[in-house]
Amino acid sequence: MVQRPTTRRRQGGFTLLLAMGVVTMVTLAVLLSYGVVSREAEVQGDGRRYKEAYFAAEAGLAEGREAMRIRLGTDQTYSGVLAVLPVVNEPGLNGGDRPFLEVLEGPGGAGTWNSLAIVEEDLAPAERQSPTGEAFAAFPLQENVRYRVFARDDEDPVDPTDPTPANQGIRDTNKQVWLIAVGEVVGPANSRPTRAVIHALITNENAPAVTRPGSGSDSGGPEGTHDSGEEEPIDVENEVVVLSSTP
Structure with a gap:
């Protein structure tokens, strides 16, 4: 005579499968969360x-x-x-x-x-403490x-x-x-x-020094930089030209 499973046995097997499924889903969720947190x-x-x-x-x-x-x-x-x-x-x-x-x-x-x-x-x-005066531990x-x-x-x-x-x-x-x-x-x-x-x-923003020609005879100020208002001849490549000291 074959003994058929009772209703209580069928319910117990379904509960076990349901519990295993829940545990599996929770485990997967934990592993997924761990991976996200790690990344x-x-x-x-x-x-x-x-x-x-x-x-x-x-x-x-x-x-x-x-x-x-x-x-x-x-x-x-x-x-x-x-x-x-x-x-x-x-x-x-x-x-x-x-x-x-x-x-x-x-x-x-x-x-x-x-x-x-x-x-x-x-x-x-001042760098070893907070603005309130509390010393830093590390x-x-x-x-x-x-x-x-x-x-x-x-x-x-x-x-x-x-x-x-x-x-x-x-x-x-x-x-x-x-x-x-x-x-x-x-x-x-x-x-x-x-x-x-x-x-x-x-x-490089170094600029070459620029000096203004001045008078050698009526000099005034440091190194004869005083402008006498007269025209001063200078020699440029064996040619004598006249630079006017007035605008």
Whole structure:
């Protein structure tokens, strides 16, 4: 005699299947939420690291601009500065006829990075506390943030004083050069770094000194710059011309 399942048994089996289905759906929902949260955390982390790299590049660009200004002195072009900067010959930085030049050498010399790490001992007392006077418990030391700065001549006319093609990459004739700053945040071992690159075209604003011809006999003021109102002859390429000192 075959025993048929009762109604209670059929209801118990359906409840078990329903419970297993609910557990499966909840598990899938949890896994999906975990994946979304993980991706969101990665995106936010990448954004934070990129901002750190960008600010490092900005700091390097400002420092490089000041270094170029100091090295320039009173020169009218950047040729003298470009001639003394070390040439960078690394993968991805081979500039060809217009080479990349290291503006700010790192602690290890040319080809090394400058660190943007914060040294707590160098901070002013006001930087170690909040506006309300509460001391900070810790600081973001930024030990993994660094930068490099390069200079590169722009496309300008050939220098007539040195028309050698091989030297045109370091001969500036239009008083403008490119500054390229690279900021980098180094991640854990075997991970890719996050980089930001900023470039700016800087211009030399040193103007040549212009003097006005004055009278040599009726001089007044420093170095005979007093205008006597008389016409003064000067010799220009073996020809004597007369410049009128009155408008």
